[in-house]
Amino acid sequence: MATAGGPPDRPRHHGADDGGSDPGGTPLAVELRGITKRFPGVVANRDIELSVRRGEVHAIVGENGAGKSTLMKTLYGMHRPDEGTIGVDGREVVFRSPADAIAAGIGMVHQHFMLADNFTVLENIVLGSEPTRGGRLDMVEARRRINDISARYSLGLEPDALVEDLGVGDRQRVEIAKVLYRGARTLILDEPTAVLVPQEVDELFRNLAELKREGLTVIFISHKLDEVRRVADSITVIRRGTTVGTADPRTTTVKQLAELMVGAQLPTPATRESTVRDTVVLRLEGVTVRDAGGRDLVDAVDLTVRQGEVVGIAGVEGNGQAELIDAIMGLRALSAGTLTLGTDDVSTWSTRARREAGVGLIPEDRHRQGMLLEAPLWENRILGHQTRPPAVKGPFIDRRGARADTERIMREYDVRAPGPDTLAVALSGGNQQKLIVGREMSASPRLLLAAHPTRGVDVGAQAVIWELLKDARAEGLGIVLVSADLDELIGLSDTLHVMLRGRLVATVDPGTVTPEELGGYMTGARTAVGAA
Amino acid sequence: MSALRRAGLALLGPLLALVVALVISGIVIASIGEDPFTALEVITNLGETPAAEVQSIVVILNRAVPLFLAGLAVSIAFRMGLFNIGVEGQYRLATILAAAAGAAVNLPAPLHVLFIIVVAMAVGAVWAGVVAVLKVTRGVSEVISSIMLNFVALGLAGYLLTGPLRGSAEGAGIVTTAEIPESGRFPDLTGVLTGMGLAEPRSELFGFLVVAVVVGVLVSVVLSRTRFGFDLRATGLSPSAATASGVDTRRMVISTMLLSGAVAGLIGLPDLLGADYEYGTEFTAGLGFLGIAVALLGRNSPLGIALAALLFAVLDRAAPLLQFEDIPASVVTIIQGTIVLAVVVANEIARRLARRSAERAGARATGSPPDGGGGGGPGTPPTPDVGPDGGHRTYTGVPGEPEGARP
Numbered sequence: 046m047a048t049a050g051g052p053p054d055r056p057r058h059h060g061a062d063d064g065g066s067d068p069g070g071t072p073l074a075v076e077l078r079g080i081t082k083r084f085p086g087v088v089a090n091r092d093i094e095l096s097v098r099r100g101e102v103h104a105i106v107g108e109n110g111a112g113k114s115t116l117m118k119t120l121y122g123m124h125r126p127d128e129g130t131i132g133v134d135g136r137e138v139v140f141r142s143p144a145d146a147i148a149a150g151i152g153m154v155h156q157h158f159m160l161a162d163n164f165t166v167l168e169n170i171v172l173g174s175e176p177t178r179g180g181r182l183d184m185v186e187a188r189r190r191i192n193d194i195s196a197r198y199s200l201g202l203e204p205d206a207l208v209e210d211l212g213v214g215d216r217q218r219v220e221i222a223k224v225l226y227r228g229a230r231t232l233i234l235d236e237p238t239a240v241l242v243p244q245e246v247d248e249l250f251r252n253l254a255e256l257k258r259e260g261l262t263v264i265f266i267s268h269k270l271d272e273v274r275r276v277a278d279s280i281t282v283i284r285r286g287t288t289v290g291t292a293d294p295r296t297t298t299v300k301q302l303a304e305l306m307v308g309a310q311l312p313t314p315a316t317r318e319s320t321v322r323d324t325v326v327l328r329l330e331g332v333t334v335r336d337a338g339g340r341d342l343v344d345a346v347d348l349t350v351r352q353g354e355v356v357g358i359a360g361v362e363g364n365g366q367a368e369l370i371d372a373i374m375g376l377r378a379l380s381a382g383t384l385t386l387g388t389d390d391v392s393t394w395s396t397r398a399r400r401e402a403g404v405g406l407i408p409e410d411r412h413r414q415g416m417l418l419e420a421p422l423w424e425n426r427i428l429g430h431q432t433r434p435p436a437v438k439g440p441f442i443d444r445r446g447a448r449a450d451t452e453r454i455m456r457e458y459d460v461r462a463p464g465p466d467t468l469a470v471a472l473s474g475g476n477q478q479k480l481i482v483g484r485e486m487s488a489s490p491r492l493l494l495a496a497h498p499t500r501g502v503d504v505g506a507q508a509v510i511w512e513l514l515k516d517a518r519a520e521g522l523g524i525v526l527v528s529a530d531l532d533e534l535i536g537l538s539d540t541l542h543v544m545l546r547g548r549l550v551a552t553v554d555p556g557t558v559t560p561e562e563l564g565g566y567m568t569g570a571r572t573a574v575g576a577a
Numbered sequence: 578m579s580a581l582r583r584a585g586l587a588l589l590g591p592l593l594a595l596v597v598a599l600v601i602s603g604i605v606i607a608s609i610g611e612d613p614f615t616a617l618e619v620i621t622n623l624g625e626t627p628a629a630e631v632q633s634i635v636v637i638l639n640r641a642v643p644l645f646l647a648g649l650a651v652s653i654a655f656r657m658g659l660f661n662i663g664v665e666g667q668y669r670l671a672t673i674l675a676a677a678a679g680a681a682v683n684l685p686a687p688l689h690v691l692f693i694i695v696v697a698m699a700v701g702a703v704w705a706g707v708v709a710v711l712k713v714t715r716g717v718s719e720v721i722s723s724i725m726l727n728f729v730a731l732g733l734a735g736y737l738l739t740g741p742l743r744g745s746a747e748g749a750g751i752v753t754t755a756e757i758p759e760s761g762r763f764p765d766l767t768g769v770l771t772g773m774g775l776a777e778p779r780s781e782l783f784g785f786l787v788v789a790v791v792v793g794v795l796v797s798v799v800l801s802r803t804r805f806g807f808d809l810r811a812t813g814l815s816p817s818a819a820t821a822s823g824v825d826t827r828r829m830v831i832s833t834m835l836l837s838g839a840v841a842g843l844i845g846l847p848d849l850l851g852a853d854y855e856y857g858t859e860f861t862a863g864l865g866f867l868g869i870a871v872a873l874l875g876r877n878s879p880l881g882i883a884l885a886a887l888l889f890a891v892l893d894r895a896a897p898l899l900q901f902e903d904i905p906a907s908v909v910t911i912i913q914g915t916i917v918l919a920v921v922v923a924n925e926i927a928r929r930l931a932r933r934s935a936e937r938a939g940a941r942a943t944g945s946p947p948d949g950g951g952g953g954g955p956g957t958p959p960t961p962d963v964g965p966d967g968g969h970r971t972y973t974g975v976p977g978e979p980e981g982a983r984p
Contacts, residue, residue, distance in 0.1 A: 376820060397823030406821060414821040417814040419932065428811060429822035431804050440803050470932060 072135025074099040074231050074262040075120065075151075080129035082115055089115040091287045093129065097231070102253055102263045104277035104294075106270065106306055111503075112286040113266050117233055120264075121153045122146035133231070152229025154220045156236045160208045167191060167204035170223045194225050198255045214245035218252065231262040238272055242361055243531070243564035250276045268306070268504070270299045282306050306504075320353035321539050326492050326523035327373070331382035334368045342368040344547035345382065350492065350523040355514070357526045357538030357555065361567050365547035366527045367409055370494050373525065374406055375399045386492065401432060405490035407481055407498045409527070415481045416469045423451040423465040426484055433488060450487065458483035459509055475506030482510055486517060493517065496527045511537065531560040545569055590927035591874055591881070594919035595888075601919075602912040611904050619902055620895040628776035633894060635770070635778040641883075641890035642789045642847045643861065647868025648875055648882035649796055650701075650841035654719075655877050656800060657833045658813040663708055663723030664841045665865025666730025671700040672845030673734045673754060676856035677742040679849075680755035689761040690850065694788075697842040704730060705838025706831065713827040719834070727865075744855065753857030763788075763850035785847035792840060797879040809833055841865065870917040876924060889913060 073096050080093035090112045097103040107113050119126050122140030130137050133149045140146045143153070160169050167184070170191055176183040188204055195202040200218045208216065217237060224232055238246045253263055253276060267273050273280060273294065280292045282305045290305060327350040334343040343365045350356045360366050371377040373384065375396035384392045391399055400406075406429070408414035416425050426447050427436040435446035451465035458479045462472050469477060478498070485493060495514065499507040514537060518524055528534050534541060535555045543551040543566040551566045565571035603613035623633040647664055654661035675697035684692055707726060711717040744755025765781035800806040812819040812829050820826055844864050849856060871889055875881030892913060896906040 374821065395823065395825060396820065397825070400823045408821055413815070413817045415818060417811055417818055419814055420811075424807070424811075427807060428818065431807055431822065431824075437804055440805070442802055442804060442807055444802075468932070 071099055073097060073132065074101075074134060075264070076132035076135075077116075077120070078130045078132070080116070080119060080126045080131070082119055082124070082126050089286055090119065090126070093283070094288050095281055097262055097264060098279075099134075099262055100257060100260050101278040102257055102265055102276055104265045104267060104273040104280045105283060106266075106268055106273055106280060106302065107283035111283050111306075113283055114235070115286075116283065117153070117235060117264075117266060120146070121151060121233060147227050147229065150228060150230035151233065152224030152227060152231070153233045154217070154224055154235065154237060156239060158216050158220055160216060160219060162207075162209040164208060165204065166202055166206050166208060166211075166219050166222075169208055169219055170204075170226050172223075174227055190226065191222065194222055197259060198225065198252065200252060212245075213240050214248055217241070217249065221252065221256075225261075229261075231264065232256065233264045233266070235266050236268075237265070238267065238269060240362075240529075242567055243561055244568060244570070246272060270302045270306070274299060274302070303504075319539055320519045320521075322352040322354075322521060324352045325385075326350050326352055326354075326387065327525070328385040329373070329382065330385075332369070332372055332379055332384060333381040334365075334372050334377050335380040341380075341547050343372060346547075346549055348525075348542070348549070350525055352491075352521040352523055353518055354539045355518055355524040355526050355537050357528070357534040357541040358544050358549075359528075359531065359534050359541060359563055359567055360544035362529060364544050364567075366544055367496070368547075369544070370406075370409070370496050370525070370527060373494055374404065397432065400429060400488075403489075403491040405485035405488060405493045407478075407485060407493065407495040409496035409500075411474075411477055411481055416477060418470040419468060421466045421468055422455075422460075422462060422472075422480060423447040425469050425480065426451040426454065426465075426487075429484065430488055454480060454483035454487060458513070459506075473503075475502035478502045479506055479509060482513055486513065490522065492523045492525070494525050494527075497529060498526070499528075499530065499533060531563050535560065535563070543567055589930070590923040591876065591885070591920055593926075594874070594916055594923040597919040597923070598912055598915035601915045602908060605911055606904060606908055609905075611902075615902050616899060616904050616908060619898050619904070620892065626776075628778070631770060631775045632778040632780065635767075635780050635782045636894050637887065637890040638786060639780065639783050639847065639851070639890075640893050641886040642783050642786050643844050643864050644867055644871050644886035644889050645789050645793065645883055646840060646844045646847075647864045648871030648886055649793060649868075649879060650837050650844065650865075651868045651872040652875070652877040652879075652882060653796065653800070653809075653837040653840060654833060655872055656813050657809045657829065658816065659830065659833060659837075660720045661705065661708070661723055661834065661837050661841075662720060662869065663705060663726050663730075663865070664837075664844070664868050665863070666723075666727035667701040667704045667838050667841035668844035668865055669734050669860075669862070670704055670730040671697040671842035672849055672860065673737055673742065673856040674700045675842070675846065676754045676757065676849055677737070677744075679757040679761040680744060680855070683758065684760060686760040689758075690763055693757070693761055693850065694843070694846065697846055698839040699842070701842025702835045702839040705834045705841065709831040709834035712834075713830050719830075738856065738858065745857070751857050751859055753855040755855065757850070757854045761850070762854060763846075765851060781851065783847045783851035785851055788843070789847070792843065793879045793883065796840070805832070841868075844868070867913075870913060873917055873924070874920050 075095065075097040077093050077095040080090055080095075082090040093112075093116055095105070095116075105113055105116070118124055120131065120140075122143045122145050125140070131140065132138065133151065138145075138149055140149070146153075161172065164172065167188060171182075171184075171187045176186045176190075178186070191202060191204050194200065198221075200222055202218060202222055206215075208219065211219070217240075221232065221234075237249060241249060250272075253265070256263055265273070265277060274297070275294075277294050280294055280297070280302065282289050282292060282302065284306060292302060292305065327348070329346055329348040332343060332346045332348075333341060336342050346369060348356065358366050358369065368377060372379055375391075375394060375398075379392055382392075383390055386399065386402055386404065389402065391402065394402070406414075412418060417428060423444070424447070427442065430436050435443060435450045437443055438446070448465045454460060455462060455465070460472070460476050460479045460483065462476060469480075472480070478501075482498065493514075498514065499510050502510065511533075514524060514526075526534065526537055535558060538555045541553050541555045541558065541563075542549045543553065543563065545567065546569075550569075550572070553563065553566065562571065599617075603617075606613040606616050624630045647668070650664050650667075651661055675693045678696045679689065679693040682689070682692065704726065705723075708719050708723045711722045712719050738752055738754065742754050743752060745751065745753045763784040765784050766786060767777065767781045770782060771777050798806075800810065808819065808824045808829055811822065812824055812826055816826055819829075845856070845860070848861050853860065867889060871882055871885045874885035874888070875883070892909045896909040899906055899908055
């Protein structure tokens with residue numbers, strides 16, 4: 046086993062010896078030996094060693110950018126490694142395309158679902174490998190096989206339900222069924238819990254247990270260590286492109302795992318003592334946003350944000366959080382209610398006027414709302430600050446000022462890029478996000494709307510962003526925080542509201558609430574009775 | 578990525594397209610039994626004598642000026658992601674109204690010319706503004722409405738020409754507006770050519786060339802150096818990001834279309850003020866549509882559009898000459914058409930190459946070379962501040978906070 050330098054107290058390494066089989070003599074389901082994959086100028090994977098036994102849940106953990114997805118693409122035949130061998134069930138194989146991998150019994154459940162919304166579950170599952178009889182679709186056979194799969198692995202599928210009517214957890218089961226339908230014996234799940242609430246995660250883990258009982262092998266990619274410890278039989282840690290060791294989930298603590306993964310101590314989102322002041326920065330009264338069909342997306346929300354206060358909004362995605370942020374930012378018109386920033390009623394102000402009045406935004410989707418991907422970084426520095434120095438001088442763009450300030454942001458916020466003339470698309474997600482945070486902070490806002498500020502960024506960038514938010518809060522910034530990361534919400538928030546179907550249904554004390562309780566409120570299983 | 582490489586990538590698309598288009602056109606010419614190299618010879622040969630060469634250059638420049646303005650008008654809208662197909666109608670309507678207005682008034686020379694220019698720009702802007710208003714108030718696609726308004730504009734121009742604005746005598750073969758008096762004509766630049774020691778050409782070099790250059794520089798500055806230009810380009814790159822940054826997209830649609838239309842209004846003026854002095858049934862048509870091709874070929878940059886306009890002008894000059902060699906003049910149309918098709922494909926390829934090379938450059942600086950030595954990217958030794966990926970050096974412990982606070 047590769048044992049590149051971990052911390053001194055790293056967990057002991059165990060696992061199969063060489064020879065392509067575990068001590069029991071059964072061949073390994075998947076075995077990677079010395080896999081190296083280079084891209085021009087970058088070694089994405091180096092000397093990867095991975096041994097996955099048949100019938101186990103094997104977790105691969107590592108930070109974003111550690112090389113997990115490159116490794117999985119190698120295993121799924123999406124590209125060929127430059128060095129090393131892949132073994133499946135004891136035989137050495139060469140994958141030229143995902144079709145080869147599927148033929149060898151390897152299936153992939155992608156993080157972003159690839160389902161056609163207007164098709165039924167049945168149609169989605171057979172799409173691409175439709176059974177035919179005499180040149181015609183054989184839906185009877187397809188239905189029989191899907192019902193069989195559903196029953197055998199307790200997936201609870203309804204073949205005729207439309208995918209657009211399904212929840213996230215159900216969609217994921219459809220994806221799993223799709224892979225099983227193609228005869229996969231080894232399933233790769235890429236960050237499967239990223240989109241799930243705790244209750245759905247439990248359900249997924251029960252499904253995985255069923256798969257395991259039927260002798261299937263699961264490769265589970267994640268960076269959520271507590272989940273990995275719950276579900277995995279063995280763990281391989283990957284850091285900076287190479288496997289740094291394996292760990293036994295029964296004997297390894299989350300902290301040890303994290304240190305192995307990061308190569309340093311773990312940051313936490315938890316804040317210091319309260320810095321909440323009396324001055325109100327933002328007050329929402331009866332704020333309502335309706336869609337074109339007259340449905341209430343945000344329903345009579347009352348909210349107060351004070352100086353130095355982080356107000357967290359928890360909720361399953363699609364319950365009006367995004368619309369609430371849009372409404373505060375001026376991107377959606379209010380149907381009713383008032384929005385007061387400081388002492389000004391800004392309900393009808395334009396987005397630009399609100400920005401000039403001191404509202405900053407870390408958008409939910411940085412590619413869609415936060416960046417011009419095909420523009421250089423210094424132009425991205427100007428974005429959202431077109432009316433203020435140092436980016437502009439009168440009606441003109443101040444190129445030199447913008448470049449200099451971009452360099453300052455890159456320095457102070459640890460944005461790793463060749464220079465301010467680099468296109469934004471060339472940066473990793475974490476670096477893009479740090480640039481956005483740096484840009485929004487540079488205008489010294491009084492109110493910051495942070496939607497999923499650490500989504501898709503690595504642990505290092507996450508720690509930096511948390512620190513920045515905490516520092517800004519201490520200096521009196523009011524923050525509205527929307528996040529799907531419950532630990533982040535609980536850790537950072539001074540006040541925590543739960544949003545369900547457009548309404549704020551509960552207010553909980555972030556000091557005492559557990560993620561499980563919060564998940565209960567988010568799904569409506571718990572009600573506000575008894576909430577703090 | 579070095580500036581040289583970036584420029585190389587920017588030129589790659591159009592050059593590739595040009596080569597492909599010439600090859601395809603060559604095959605077409607060969608297939609009708611003519612020699613493609615004869616055609617190439619005709620296109621590139623400017624004349625036997627110095628006087629003929631100067632004359633050819635003047636013809637090319639005179640054709641390139643309106644093509645440049647047309648490409649510029651289209652590109653302004655393109656930069657914001659708007660497809661102004663209505664340039665054709667905008668310039669035709671602008672030209673006839675400017676011609677009529679110019680003939681109707683009598684002002685001192687510079688003011689008279691300025692008056693005609695202002696009228697043309699205003700008409701072009703108003704006509705394009707209709708498209709913008711329909712888009713922001715009713716959500717009508719600018720592609721549809723600007724195409725339809727072309728027909729309305731051409732019909733309207735035809736009615737005005739034969740009706741209220743008719744200046745030519747009853748029964749004349751060519752119907753025109755009244756002629757613009759001497760004071761409303763733009764001085765030519767032939768003196769500059771002879772001043773440079775060149776032979777005097779038979780045609781006059783349009784003085785409007787100077788206006789076109791000034792407009793080109795102004796548009797270039799506005800687009801790349803001003804806040805307005807930034808908002809416009811940002812909206813073109815990502816409407817959602819621009820909106821979130823505080824750009825009022827509806828207002829941007831209107832101002833961009835007004836600007837595009839105002840420039841479109843200028844397209845007919847080089848011919849009107851430099852050669853024809855009246856608008857008639859024989860007035861140069863089709864410049865608006867050629868402008869779309871020119872803008873595509875020039876990749877929406879004023880300098881590129883100038884080069885593309887020159888290329889199209891060279892081809893257009895050759896059209897009548899080709900017939901002396903028994904090659905149909907429509908070969909020029911075929912070449913221009915294939916250039917446009919090829920350039921759309923080539924631009925996309927060049928864009929992807931540029932993006933990929935940018936991503937690689939970024940990956941080299943921020944990617945994940947292993948930190949334990951060995952196998953780092955070639956030529957990129959790990960530096961202390963641009964370290965390997967991962968977050969190991971940013972430990973930000975919180976004093977007095979229990980380390981295991983995460984469950």
